[in-house]
Amino acid sequence: MCRNIKTLFNFEPPATEEEIRAASLQFVRKLSGFNKPSRANEAAFDKAVEDVAAVARVLMQSLTTTAEPRDRDIEAEKARERSRQRFHHD
Numbered sequence: 814m815c816r817n818i819k820t821l822f823n824f825e826p827p828a829t830e831e832e833i834r835a836a837s838l839q840f841v842r843k844l845s846g847f848n849k850p851s852r853a854n855e856a857a858f859d860k861a862v863e864d865v866a867a868v869a870r871v872l873m874q875s876l877t878t879t880a881e882p883r884d885r886d887i888e889a890e891k892a893r894e895r896s897r898q899r900f901h902h903d
Contacts, residue, residue, distance in 0.1 A: 822873055825882035833873070839866035891894075 821828035850858035
């Protein structure tokens with residue numbers, strides 16, 4: 814189950830379609846409680862993922878900021894370091 818949906822706004826290069834869809838999938842999984850829906854719920858689940866992705870695309874295109882874009886590699890390293898500190902066991 815999803816524990817963390819990553820920030821997609823204000824990165825260089827911008828979020829890809831794959832990243833937007835992955836975040837949308839995680840969001841729908843979290844809301845529904847399904848990691849993989851049953852056949853009976855599959856169509857509704859898939860439509861929700863596509864709807865959330867469409868709204869996310871509009872949001873990403875509509876937001877503005879004066880902040881410098883974040884670097885993906887630097888942010889990924891910061892996340893790895895936070896994880897190491899959080900889960901490090903002596």
